[in-house]
Amino acid sequence: MTESPHSLVEVTGLQKYFPVRSGLFSRVSAWVKAVDDVTFHLKQGETLGLVGESGCGKTTVGRSILRLMEPTAGQVRFEGKDILALGPKELRQTRRRMQIIFQDPYSSLNPRMTIGSIVSEPLKIHKIAKGKALQEQVDQLLMKVGLRPEHQSRYPHEFSGGQRQRVGIARALALNPKFIVCDEAVSALDVSIAAQILNLLRDLQKEFHLSYLFITHDLNVVQYLADRIAVMYLGKFAEVATAEDLFNTPKHPYTQALLSANPVPDPMAKSERIVLPGDVPSPLHPPSGCRFHPRCPKVMDHCKTVDPPLIQIGPPENGHQVWCHLYS
C-alpha cells in the first residue's frame, strides 16, 4: 500500500519526539512522543482528512511532512523524492510544490505587509514573474479566492477573519503547489464563513488538481471534504478508511466513540452515545500496549501489553485499515 506508484505523498514510520529538558544542565529527562510511527499515503487530487483530539499530534504530522519541524525518524516522500534528505537549496525548490494553510487567520499574515506584497512575495522571490506579469498573476490569485484586486494596497487588519483566510489561501496557491496541508483551516471561522472557505477549497481542488491533507477536529468538515479519513489517537493512527466506510462501519472503538459524540442535525435520530471514561493520557507517559486501552470499552487482557498490528478490513483495495486487537 505504501509502495503505491501513484502516491504523491508517502509517509513511512514518521516519528516526532520532543525532548523535555530539566535540571541545571538542561539534560533530556523525558520525551514527549507527539507522533509515533505514522504511515500513510496520499494520491494526486485526493483529500485525506486527519482527525483527532487536541494534542494528539495532527499538527505535528502536517508540519513534519513540510519539514517545518524536523521529524525524529521516518521517511517522507513527495513526488518520489525523499524530503528529509534534501539539502537547503533543493528543499526550497521542493517547497514551491507543497504549501500550508493555517488555522489562525490573525497570526498567519504579516501585519506590516500589504495584501499585495504578501501574495506577490513568493512569486518575486522564486523569480516566477515580475513587473506587469507579476501584477496580473496577483490580481488573478486574489480573484480566484474571491477577493478583489483593488484590495492589494490594504493591510491584513482591515479584513475580517474569512477574508484573511482567503488571503492565506491565495498566498499558498501563488507557487502553484500540488499538495496543501490545511492545518485546521476553518476551525477559527464561524460556521457560515467556514462553509464558504470549504467550498472555495473544493473548487480550487478541482481546478488545480490539488491534494489536501486536511487536519481538523470537526467530523462534519472532513465528511464534507475528505475522500479518506485517518483517525489519530495519542500520536498513532487508530483507523484509516474512506469517508463512507468510516462513517458507516467504524471499526476501532475510539472511532465509534468519536462518531457517537458527533452531533447529528436530526432531533429524531436515535444515537447511542459511547462515553469514554477518563482523559487522554499524557504523551509523556503513553500507556503500554494499545494506547487506547485505559479508556477502551472493549479492552482485553493483551491490549495492555501488546501494541496492536495493522489489520486490513475487507478487500485491500478498499484501504480500510485499523489498529486494534479486536479484529486480529
Place this chain on the structure above:
Amino acid sequence: MKTVISAQVATKPSVRADDLPEHETPWQEFVRIYQKDRLALAGFFVLLALLVIAVAGKALTEWWVLFDPEVVRLPDKFFPPLSSPSPDIAASDRPLGGLYLFGTDELGRDVFARMFQGSFVSLSVGFVAVGISLLVGIVLGGFAGYYGQVKLGVMTVDTLIMRFTDAMMCFPTFFLILTAVALLPPSIYTIMFIIGLTSWMGTTRFVRAEFLALREQDYVTAAKALGLPEARIIFRHMVPNALAPVFVSATIGVATAILTESALSFLGFGVPPPYATWGNILSDGKGFIFDAPWLFFIPGLAIFIVVLAFNLVGEGLREALNPKLRRR
C-alpha cells in the same frame, strides 16, 4: 450531513469594496493614535524644536560664528540674563543683538552661546550613544532569539549571549563608565562609545523576547514554507515587527544618555573643553550658585525639559504602538 453544509452556501461569495472599513496604512493609524495624547504631542514638538536648535547651534557657533561661546570678556563677568554689555567691550566681542540673553559666566562668556553650542553636543551624544546600543542590542538579541538553539561547544548561543548580557547588567554602569573614561583619552567620541557600549542590555533582552515570540508566529512559518531565504524572513518579516518596543525604550534611552553625559561632565570626566556641554556649564556654575544662580538653573532647566520631552514621547509611542488600541 453533506446536504446540510452545502445548503448553507447557496452562492459563491465575493467581497465588495464597500464592506471594508476605510483604508488606513499602519503609519496613518499610528499618527491618529499618537495625536490623541496631548502631552506626547507637546513632547514631540519640543524635540523637533530642540533638533532645529541643536543643528543651528552647531552651525552658528562653529561654522558661521554669529554667537561665539569662547570670547572672554573679563569686565562683563556675572552679568545677569537680559543685561547689555558694558560700553568698554570691543564691537567685535559684543553678543548678537547687544544683549546677554542668558547672562554671562565667571569669565564673561555668553551663556546663551555656550548653551547653544552645548545643545548639539548633548543631543548628539544622546543619539549616537543610543544608536550604538541599539545596534549591539538588535544584533545580539536577534542572534539569541533566532539562532538561540544552535549549540556552541558546551552551551547554546542563547545561553552564551544572555549570560554575557546578565553579567554586563551586574556592573554598576556609572562606575564602569567612570573607570573607562579615566583610562581612555578624553574626547566626545569616547563618551558616546562608552555610554553606548554600557547600555545595550535592555535592548538585547527586548529583541530576544520579541524574536522568540515572532518565530512561532504563523506568518513566519508561512514564509519558511514558501521557501523564502532566511535573511528575508529575518529582515522583512521579523525585524519590523520586533522594533516597536525597542523604539520606545530607545527614546527613553536618549534621555538617559543625555543625563549620563551631563553627570559625567558635572564630575569633570565628561566632554573636555573647549566644547561646552550642558553638563559642564552646570558644573562650572555650581561654585557660584548664590552669586549667579542662572549659571546653574539655565542648563539644569534645559536638561530637565529635554529629558521630560523624551520621556513623554516614549510614553506616547508606547501607547500608539500598543496593538490593543488598534482598530480591528
